[in-house]
Amino acid sequence: MRILLAFIALCTGYIVGPGTVMGQPRESVSISVGLAIESSIEIETISNINLGRIQPGQGEVFIDPKSDPGAGLLKLSGRPDALIRISFAERRELIRVGGGGVIQFLYLLAGSTRDEQSTSDLIQLENRDLRMGRSGEYFIWVGGTVSLDGVVFGQYEGEFTIEIDYL
């Protein structure tokens, strides 16, 4: 019987012994995981650019985005007072409908928190970070310059792509 008890103790020591070391130094820290979801920005085209009727021999057309009624108008809707960044390709091609001609359009933009073109400011490289209005709206007028030297008579179409990001 004595031998049996000693053997039980020995077995118990083998089974329980490893893995139960107490008192080692231990450190814990917590790190935060964060993400912000912004409400999306809606872009609505209120009006397209209208170059008007071009006279024969006219070398260039200029649409002033700050004042010309032919400027296109985009309306942005998003989070009130949010900082946004506007990116766009300044130079795009207009393609002649039916083929046979390409002209280069150099875009100019002007923006305002109010739907009043006269209150708009030019959006240039150095001020492309803008702030939405208190109502969550921002208005962008799209104009630009197109050279008509050597251009084939006809109808030309093209796209203007603008990218808006929250900052």
Add this chain to the structure above:
Amino acid sequence: MKHYLFVVSCLSLVVSSTLVQAQEIPFGSYYTGAPISLFTIRDLDFGTIVAGDIKERTLGSGDEAVLELEGIPYLDVIVTITAPDYVYLDGDDLCVLPACRIPLTLNYAYTNNLELTDQIGSAILFATSTVRFPIQRRVTGPPMPPPDPFLGSVTYPSAAAYIYIYGSLTSSISSSAGDYQNTITVTVEYF
């Protein structure tokens, strides 16, 4: 006869234990007073997105979370990461709807080759929430002899290893606008 049966039973326990586990010595248990520290260098900030987008933070991007671990170079540490499955709108972890929680997928890595922060060229990836490694990577070959015992007032040698946490968040089109948060807990101890 009954006595003999019990002896056989005990022997089988001892033998099976020996077979499935290699001999390891938890040296950390002999360093109960040794310092070990862990602190956050950078949290895991996924920035700002629009609902429906996926946002990823990759290892080496400079945006992944980084923790610095300092301790005795030749000792192994066990790192345990307790990570949530979601981040919650305004931290409200009672939410169960896609509108107020976003699934979180995490990956982990460490460097222990005396690299500096964000030097991840030789980072070792691990997928599990628990990993064991020496604070300073050992050279290949037989282990070095153990150091001399520390006597009296000692200054322990120290080295730094780094733990990196990165991954992705997949929002849904129904995710509500706002701030989503949660917490990852990292625990480290000597083995």
